[in-house]
Amino acid sequence: MSPCTLVDALAAVPDPRSKHGLIHPLAPFLGLVALAMLMGRTSLNGIARFGRQHGPALAHALGFRRGKTPAVSTLSRTLRRFDADQLEHVLSYWIASRVDPAAFTHISIDGKTLRGSRNGAIPGQHLLAAYAPTVGAVLAQVKVDASTNEHKAALTLLGILPLRGKVVVGDAMFCQRDLAEEVVGAGGDYVLTVKDNQPGLGIDIRAGFAFETAARSIAAATSPWGSASARPEPHRHDRR
Missing domain, CATH: 1.20.5 (Single alpha-helices involved in coiled-coils or other helix-helix interfaces)
Structure with missing residues (x-):
């Protein structure tokens, strides 16, 4: 797999918007969001402010035709339409193209709830990620639905990872027979914590x-x- 840039990868994301009345091209839009987040702007207000602070020079460099970056309302309306699984697949492909599988030997799996994603009684978005510490990269991550748990989500996550010759590391939540069989069946090994759940x-x-x-x-x-x-x-x- 030949390496690709993040810009090239984001260009492959399907545009969820209607073709009528489009103001901002999708690739510059996603480029702005990615760049702002890499610079520590993790909220919609922060991303919009980042675009305004750097003005037309940044807008033209990213590919915005009018030299103006999106407002908060446009960011919110557009980002809500994306298919999270499609976007995750594109980002995973980008990372896989730039990380040599031979450069890491073990994969850590762990879950986290996104900060600020909780809305009143609605629980926050919980993600399960596979991280390669040697290369400092998140290889893939999946959403943990309220109707399931990290153990079941881990089976889905392991199914899309290159496990042959790798050691999967996880806490007691993942110490389950079917998960261990999944790792071994794919040619990997595992080191899992054992607590009172087993x-x-x-x-x-x-x-x-x-x-x-x-x-x-x-x-x-x-x-x-x-x-x-x-x-x-x-x-x-x-x-x-």
Whole structure:
């Protein structure tokens, strides 16, 4: 896969607007949103203010024909029409084109609720992301619906990730049999935290460690030297 720029990737996003009465081209519109967010403007007011502060020079550089960037109302009206899954797919493709799969060995999966997304009694938007710490990139993320949970969303997320030769890391929420089978079936491995949500597995793990400790103690007690540290050193000419 050849690398592509973010501008090229955003140009592939389908335009959800009607063709009548369009003022701003879609690619410059998305370019402004992406650039403003990269500069720390995470609200609609902040994005609109960012465009106004930099004036016609930025507008023309991004491709706005009239030298004017969108207002808050236009930003809100347009962004609400996008299909989040389509946009996520485009961004995932852009990241995948610029990240060598051989450059990272493990993938961390974790969920978070978007700050400011809660509206009164309506819960905030919860996302589950797959992050590659070695390259500092979010490989993909999916929305966690209110009718499901992170465990089920993780199965969807793992289905779109390159897992062969990778180690998937997650907390106790993801310590589930079907998730482990998904990782192994795709050629990967996993390291998952075990807590009280898997009591039987926790007992088996503790028993395994206890057996290993007891076996080492017995081996040391029955050894003619007592322990490895008590063995006499070989003569100098016998050392390897």
